[in-house]
Amino acid sequence: MKVPRIAGDVAELPTVTFGHRSLMWWGTLGFMVIEGWTTALLVAAYLYLRQNYETWPPLRTPYPSLLIPSINLAILLFSIIPAKMTERCAKQLDEDGVKRWLVIMSAVTIPTVVIRWWELWALNTRWDSTAYGSAAWTVVGFHTSLLLLDVIDTVGLTLFYHVKRMPVKSFSDTADNSFYWYFTVGIWIPVYLVVYVGPRVF
Amino acid sequence: MKGVEDGADRALPVDMTIPPEQIERESQQLDAVWRGKPGLWGWLTNVDHKTLGKRYLVTAFLMFIAGGIEAALMRAQLARPENSLIGPDRYNQLFTVHGTTMMFLFAVPIMTAMGVYFVPLMIGARSVAFPRLNAFGYWNYVVAVVFLYVSLFANTGPDTGWFAYVPLSGPQYSPGHRVDVWAQVVTFTEISALTAAVNIIVTSFKMRAPGMSLNRIPIFVWAQIVVAFMILFAMPAVATASTLMLATDRAVSMHWFNPAEGGDALLWQHIFWFFGHPEVYIIFLPAMGMVTPIVETFCRRRVFGYTAIVMANITTAFFAFGLWVHHMFATPIPELGQSLFTAASMIIAIPTGIQIFCWLVTMWSSRPSLRVPMLFILGFLFTFVNGGITGVMLASVAFDKQAHDTFFVVAHLHYVLLGGGVMPLFGAFYFWFPKITGRSLGETLGKWHFWLFVIGVNVTFFPMHILGLEGMPRRVYTYLAVTGWGRLNLIATIGAVTIATSVLLFVINAIKSLRSSTVAEANPWQASGLEWSVASPPPSYNFLNAPVVESRHPLWDTSLDLPVLTGFRTDRREVLVTTTFAAHPDARHAAPSDSIWPLYLALCMAVVFIGSIFSPYFVLGGLGLALIGMAGWGWTESVPQGRERVATPAVIPERT
Numbered sequence: 001m002k003v004p005r006i007a008g009d010v011a012e013l014p015t016v017t018f019g020h021r022s023l024m025w026w027g028t029l030g031f032m033v034i035e036g037w038t039t040a041l042l043v044a045a046y047l048y049l050r051q052n053y054e055t056w057p058p059l060r061t062p063y064p065s066l067l068i069p070s071i072n073l074a075i076l077l078f079s080i081i082p083a084k085m086t087e088r089c090a091k092q093l094d095e096d097g098v099k100r101w102l103v104i105m106s107a108v109t110i111p112t113v114v115i116r117w118w119e120l121w122a123l124n125t126r127w128d129s130t131a132y133g134s135a136a137w138t139v140v141g142f143h144t145s146l147l148l149l150d151v152i153d154t155v156g157l158t159l160f161y162h163v164k165r166m167p168v169k170s171f172s173d174t175a176d177n178s179f180y181w182y183f184t185v186g187i188w189i190p191v192y193l194v195v196y197v198g199p200r201v202f
Numbered sequence: 203m204k205g206v207e208d209g210a211d212r213a214l215p216v217d218m219t220i221p222p223e224q225i226e227r228e229s230q231q232l233d234a235v236w237r238g239k240p241g242l243w244g245w246l247t248n249v250d251h252k253t254l255g256k257r258y259l260v261t262a263f264l265m266f267i268a269g270g271i272e273a274a275l276m277r278a279q280l281a282r283p284e285n286s287l288i289g290p291d292r293y294n295q296l297f298t299v300h301g302t303t304m305m306f307l308f309a310v311p312i313m314t315a316m317g318v319y320f321v322p323l324m325i326g327a328r329s330v331a332f333p334r335l336n337a338f339g340y341w342n343y344v345v346a347v348v349f350l351y352v353s354l355f356a357n358t359g360p361d362t363g364w365f366a367y368v369p370l371s372g373p374q375y376s377p378g379h380r381v382d383v384w385a386q387v388v389t390f391t392e393i394s395a396l397t398a399a400v401n402i403i404v405t406s407f408k409m410r411a412p413g414m415s416l417n418r419i420p421i422f423v424w425a426q427i428v429v430a431f432m433i434l435f436a437m438p439a440v441a442t443a444s445t446l447m448l449a450t451d452r453a454v455s456m457h458w459f460n461p462a463e464g465g466d467a468l469l470w471q472h473i474f475w476f477f478g479h480p481e482v483y484i485i486f487l488p489a490m491g492m493v494t495p496i497v498e499t500f501c502r503r504r505v506f507g508y509t510a511i512v513m514a515n516i517t518t519a520f521f522a523f524g525l526w527v528h529h530m531f532a533t534p535i536p537e538l539g540q541s542l543f544t545a546a547s548m549i550i551a552i553p554t555g556i557q558i559f560c561w562l563v564t565m566w567s568s569r570p571s572l573r574v575p576m577l578f579i580l581g582f583l584f585t586f587v588n589g590g591i592t593g594v595m596l597a598s599v600a601f602d603k604q605a606h607d608t609f610f611v612v613a614h615l616h617y618v619l620l621g622g623g624v625m626p627l628f629g630a631f632y633f634w635f636p637k638i639t640g641r642s643l644g645e646t647l648g649k650w651h652f653w654l655f656v657i658g659v660n661v662t663f664f665p666m667h668i669l670g671l672e673g674m675p676r677r678v679y680t681y682l683a684v685t686g687w688g689r690l691n692l693i694a695t696i697g698a699v700t701i702a703t704s705v706l707l708f709v710i711n712a713i714k715s716l717r718s719s720t721v722a723e724a725n726p727w728q729a730s731g732l733e734w735s736v737a738s739p740p741p742s743y744n745f746l747n748a749p750v751v752e753s754r755h756p757l758w759d760t761s762l763d764l765p766v767l768t769g770f771r772t773d774r775r776e777v778l779v780t781t782t783f784a785a786h787p788d789a790r791h792a793a794p795s796d797s798i799w800p801l802y803l804a805l806c807m808a809v810v811f812i813g814s815i816f817s818p819y820f821v822l823g824g825l826g827l828a829l830i831g832m833a834g835w836g837w838t839e840s841v842p843q844g845r846e847r848v849a850t851p852a853v854i855p856e857r858t
Contacts, residue, residue, distance in 0.1 A: 004220050004766045007750045008412075010778060010787055011769030014849035017789045021849065023331045023408055023779060030400035030434065038438040041476075042446065045458070045469060052464045091850050127456055131464035134456035138446055152829065156836055167842040169792065 016169045018091055028176045032183045035146055039187055042142055043194055046135040050202070057199050058130050065122040069196045072115045076185045079108045087178035090171040095161075098174055102158040109151050109181070116144050123195070136195050143184075143191055150184050153177050219763065220747075229746055231772035236328070236742040238796055247796040249333035252740060254340050255319025256638065261347060262312035266624075268351070269303035270705060272296045277662075277698040280691045283683040293679035294361035295380075299354050301364025302384060305481065306391040307350065309623055311343055313488035314398040316630065317426040319638065321402055323733035323740060324420045326411025326749040328777050329793050331404035332397075334800050334835065339397030341804030346390035349812060353383040360384035363677065365478060366448065368459040368470045373452045382452060382815040385444040389811050392441040399433035402426050409777060410785040411732065412767060413751040420731055420754070421511055425491025428515045432480050432487075432522065440477035443470060445811070453814060468533055475526035483522040485619060487515055489626035490557055493579055496626075496633050497561050499729040500576040501568035504755060507560035514553035514560075521550040531602045540599045547597030551590060558583065573727075574648035578629030581656040582621055589617025592667065607677075610670025616663045628655065628708070635715070636722030640739045647711040654704035662697030665690040730755035735764060748778045748787070774843050792843055799835040806831055 019025055050056050057063065082105040089097030120140055125133035157174055160166060238248040248254070276296055279288040288296065322330055330336050353359055360380050362371040371381045406427045410419065419427075447458040448470070457463035459470055494505050505511065527535055527543040535543075561583070570576050592614040596602050605611060628651070636642045674687050681687050725734035732749055733740075734757055747766035753759040767787060770776045775793035780786055806828035813820020 004225070004747060005763040006218050006220060006747075006768050007765035008767045008787075009769035010748065010767050010790055012847070013769075013778075013787060013790050014847045015776075015790045015792065016846050016848040017779070017791075018850060020782075021779070021788055023404055023791055026404040026408055027332055027335070027400055030403060033434050034396055034400075034438055037435055038442055038446075041439055041442045041473065045442070045447070045473065048469055048472070049458075049464060049466060052461075052466055058464060093848060093850065127450075127454060129457075129463075131457040131460065131466070134450070134458050134465070138450065138456070138458075142446065152832065156833060160836065160840060164837075164840075165842060166840050168846045168848055170840050171848075173840075 016172055018172050018175055022172050022176070024173060024176050025179065028180050032180065036183070036187055039139070039142060039191065042135075042139045043191065046139055046194065049131050049135050053132065056132065056202060057125065058132050061130065061132065062124045063199050064124055064136070064196045066196055068115065068118050068122045069192060072112055072119055073188065073192050075108065075112050075115070076188055079105065079112065080182065080185060082108050083178040083181045087175045090174040090178075093168070093171055095166075098171065099158075099161050102154065102161060102174070105178075105181075106151075106155050106158045109154055113144070113148055113151050116140075116147060120144075139191055139195055143188055146184050146187075150177070150181050154181070220766075220768070225746060228772055229741065229743075232743040232746065233741060235773065235775055238742075243798075244796070246801055247798045249337045249794065249796050249800065250742065251318050251322055251330045251333060251336060252638075252742075252744075254336050255315050258311055258315030258318060258340060258343070259638075261344065262308050262315055265303050265307040265347060266312070267705070267709075269300050269308055270702060272300035272303065274698055274702055276300065277695040279679060280681075281695040282692065283681050283685070283688045285680055288679065290679045291361070294677075295354060295357075295359035297677055298360045298363055298366075298384070299350065302350065302360060302387060304619075305364055305485075306388060307343075307347055309485040309619065310391065310395055310481070312627065313429065313485060313623075314339075314395060316488060316492070316627075316634075317402050317430075318398060320634065320733060321405055321423055321426055322409070323637075323736065323744060324423050324731050325406060325409065325414060326732045326745060326751065327405060327409040328744045329409075329775070330401045331409060332401050334794050334797055334839075335397050336401050337797070337800035338804055339394040339401075341801045342390045342397075342807060343394040345804055345808045345812075346387045346394070349390070349808070350383065350387045353380075358383055360387075365474055366444075368448065368451075368467050371448060372459055373455075379815055382449065385449040385452070386811045386815065388440055388444040389449075390807070392437045392445075393807065395433050395437050399430035399437075402430040403434075406430075407782050408779050410780055411749045411751045412778070412780055412785055412787050414780075414785045416783055417509070418751055418754045421494040421505065421508065422488075422491040422731075424512045425487045425515055428519045429484050429487050432484050432519050435523065436477045436480040436484060439473050440481075443473040443477070447473070449814065454818070468530075471530050471533065472526070475529040476523070479526040479529065480519075480522040482615075482618065483518055486622045487518065489582075489623045489630075490515070490554075492626045492630040492633075493557075493561060493582065495729065495731060496575045496579050496629050497564050497570075498755075499633070499727050500571045500573060500579075501565055502571075503564060503568055505560060506563040507556070508754065511557050511560050514556040517553040518550060521546060521553070525550060528597055528602065531599050532606045544597050544599055548594055551594055554590060558587065573632075574643070574645060574652055575629040575633040575727075577649065577652045578625050578632065581652060582625035582629070585617055585621030585625060585656065585659060589614060589619075589621050593618060605670055607675055608670035609666040609674045609676055612676050613663045613666035613670060616659070616666075620659050620663070625656070625659075628652075631708075633727065634733075635712070636726050637733055637738050637740070639716060640722050640737075641715045641718055641720065642722045642726060643715050644711050647707055647714070651704050651707045651711065654700050654707065658697050658700030658702075658704055660697070661700060662694050665694045665697075669694075725757065730758040732756055743775075751785075771844075789849065794839050797835065797838055799831050799838065803828055803831040803835065 082101055086098060086101040086105050089101055123136045127133050127137035154177060157177060238244045238250055279285050318336060358380050360383050362376055362381055366384055369375055406423055450456040451458050457465040459465045459467050498505050524546045525543055527539060528547045531540060596614060632643050632648055669687055669690050722738045724737050747768045750765040750767060776790050777793050778787060779789040779791050781788050806824050810821050810824030813824055
């Protein structure tokens, strides 16, 4: 058995870190890769099915409506602001700021999930009508699950911050929640373009 | 920070050794915070990576036995022509459940198990990065196991083959719930594999011992990292195919694969094999990672070509995603595509060959100690190379079209998976069994196990090459005597009995060893990795202090004393976070406590996915229940734990 020799001391290292210095940030990044890749595969499958049709959408299927999806896209893009402010306050360990901006972030992001219901119907087809409908519903539906997940996380953090004494490390988790939200919004842009705008183009 | 701020690459000052009484005191304090609670509740809430690794190992090995029993039943049925032991319907379920079990419930999870158990120990960490996520993944895996086997015994076992081709597996040709079971079993195993992959990547990148820069990572860990990345890109494909497409086609009348409504049956094959081919390497690369430390230890020398082996792993991973179409040569694929995938399928033999040559060079002129782990590596080299060569044959379109769906393919894939996956794995069992259990496996029984296994595998599967070339299709429950396939099939069945006997000997060996009173030393093989620096079995906290690594072979290169970093809190679970490339100490993070919520959430997933077969309302109900679980998980993780030192981008204030 070898004798342990003290080569240094870690007592002064930080115990709460942010961004890439935090384990949770890396875990979040891992799930972004998984979910981003799943979205990419679904979009690829959607485009693969395109080759089976003369027209896209298929005959007697109207184009997707653009109004509601565009409104929701605008809200999603706008929601980056409260998400960014929440992240900034978290990184400054500003608890009051975090509490305030989490409420605002929740208020802005909850409607995006609600509107998503009408956004699905704005596809103007049903999931069981054609393969086109199945693909469009699945791509948008999968993104909805990501959206829902992060809204639940945001609302949960908001409630926690207002009802209990949170540990310092929750500031880091809060910043990571914003990080995930940027991904959720960012990945929606190509999906929106392919599913709602795309049929008018190709 | 004292002592290490200049980086662990430089010579570290010899300050002092730790007094034995301090070691004793801190060991007790750490054990008190890291050890799981006793009793059933403690068993259900445990999140320790070693406990979960052992559970993964045992569960996956039970699945190996279950899959083996199914194989033995099939071999019994095929032992002679026109046999009536098993009817066609049961036979269809048997080969489907055998393939599904071996691929999804044995091979991937057991490689995960080895990673979950050993990666932290090999890199000098106290835990995986996300212990609760690890537990969540394990419980999802258990749900898959229970669901598949309950279904099989209820005569609802999947029956369309482990790759469940549409339209056969679609709603029109497979009414009932057999295929639904398959689709959802796959879902649970994907959740399990993905959570483990994220855990292994983050653990390996952020929790390595100070000084363990990228070029000092043990090759076993490199293989686990590469495979974890492959899982991130491969598993979403099969989850997409099974959960988001096949299951929805069957449950809510979607048309992904319905040509009448613009769907496409070939889409299934593309997406499935985009997962399915990398899957082979997901099984095989971790096994290759086990070969290196065994060869090093029993040849008493450092492996030749460390960098080449690591690069070969990474290259294999890249190529693995570019060959899936060679499973589809019998479909109307454009000729240019066929040529491209033929070339890619042949090219992938090169990095694999590089690894094999590196091991051969390492062994060359050494005097390998032929203990059981090393014997299994030699068995692996012989058997796997044969399987690899038939793989290159199958890469040729003309040959593949002849051999497609015949026993030649069955022979090839079993040579690769048993030779390339299971043989190194058995070697690894013998090698690391003392570390996991504190007991050594018997050498004599081990040699019997080895010889019977290697002979059994070759006797079972070599005749299948000939049967395939003679035209015997796979997945037939019987054949006529006039075909003349009876004798070779009988030989294959005798081989299967030999394999079963060898595995039985291994089980007896393991039980005997566990009951033995002879305790294994910390490093019985005089190996070089960090996992051998701790007691066998390792203490609950793995490492009392963070080991500092100064070379690739810390136990061989550090002559007398092992440098460590002290200063961790002993009143809570704490892990060291290091920088990604150089592994400089960067932070101390609190690790989460034991929790019931991973199990609870896995059960919610069971409600969602199993329930979805019967009604969409189960999905809503399960998600509602999951909300409680998410809240519980978050609530119990967000508990203040005394004084913290915070590093924001600007300042490091102290906060409580």
